[in-house]
Amino acid sequence: MLKKRLLASALALVIALGIAGCKSGGGTSPGTQGNSSGIGGTSGGSADISAPLSWKPGSTVTIYVGAGAGGGTDLMVRAIAQAYEQYFGVTFQVVNAPGGGGGIAMQQVWDAKHDGYTLCGIHEGMHPLAVTDCFAETSEVWDIYMCAGSTPVLSVNKSSGIQDFKAFLEYAATKELNAGASTPTSVLGLSYAQLENLVKEDGITFNFLSYEGSNPTNVGLLSNETEFIITNYSEQIDYIASGDFVPLVAMSTSPVEDPVVGTIPSICDYYPEYADYQQLMQWWGIILPADCPDEVVQAYRGAWPEVMKSAPVQEFIAAQNISAYGYLGEEASELCKGLDAAFSYGLWDLGLAAHDPAEFGMER
Secondary structure, eight states: OHHHHHHHHHHHHHHHHHGGGOGGGOOOOOOOOSOOSOOOOOOOSSOOTTSOOSOOOOSOEEEEESSOTTSHHHHHHHHHHHHHHHHHSSOEEEEEOOOGGGHHHHHHHHHSOSSSSEEEEEEGGGTTTTTTTSSSSOGGGEEEEEEEEOOEEEEEEGGGOOOSHHHHHHHHTTSOEEEEEEOTTSHHHHHHHHHHHHHHTTTOOEEEEEESSHHHHHHHHHTTSSSEEEEEHHHHHHHHHHTSEEEEEESSSSOEEETTTEEEOBGGGTOGGGGGSOOOOOOEEEEEETTSOHHHHHHHHHHHHHHHHSHHHHHHHHHHTOEEEEEOHHHHHHHHHHHHHHHHHHHHHTTOOSSOGGGGTOOO
16 A cells, blocks of 8 residues: 555656656657676567578668767667677767657657668656657557666765765755756656655655756756756766765665765665655667568667677676666567556556556556
8 A cells, every 4th residue: 555655646746747748749659786797688579689680771870869968878879879880880870869758759760761770769768658648659669679777876966065865864854955857757757756755754845956868967966056866876977986976875675886985775774665666677778660670670689689798888887887688579578568557557547647558558
């Protein structure tokens, strides 16, 4: 019962922050952090990744990224683009198209010819877009490649003098703090909503400032426009290493191990009830329309294991101390189907979704 009540409250705030701006993105229908040694994603679908390639791009491929420049999604996708360039021997250009929780970039790809020359770089914020009218379809219309992910971390500026989450709570009880986060429908937005619910009983309130991407959110804290932020650990790692950011808690049931500051504790150390929330997976990767010709899908699936092992991707994963996934095919499809439902039914139960998830074939 507690789990359902907390999830409902969190999702209500997420939608209040983000749903209003999604209508224009619709369009036509069709953890402990670490460098994981296990790379999944050899399963599923009609494409045989061991078969000789009968297709490869003969000219430039464009990847529209559903996030701003400089954030985790952007940087991960650029590493993937470099790996694809090495594999196929053609240019993969990255174009940032933020907005609508990723729906704007997804729509651009969907409206282009489904021929393998237009891909989308995306994150977990794609999952509730169908029921919020930010994109007309669920994840089932995409062939999905889930590369890696990170954990949301709450941090303050070094100038605050705050060194742990207990001191943060004591300070937050004395005034309304400016909070920063991005993409309200993503894990970051949900983490902020969950935090608000956790501290509400202690009489703590925040003034939320929304940014178009994690990089602007980090800059907001660096300039003291905000007093704390929640962005992914990998997107903060350089600021933590420089001493500009002090990480206080990981917004997850597990801590994060940082090479500079050591253990970043789980928020469950302070609020055990956080474990009652719906825990959602954060990820970055690539999608392309699932109805692309079979030889196109086969080529991209065949390339994926090499992309995951490539120097650009492995160096990014190691440098950012994030978890490698490598999921594709049926494995990725099933994971994303569950994430679609987790978000979408929560919104529908609150009366905040534009569509019944059952219209899209989702099951509870």
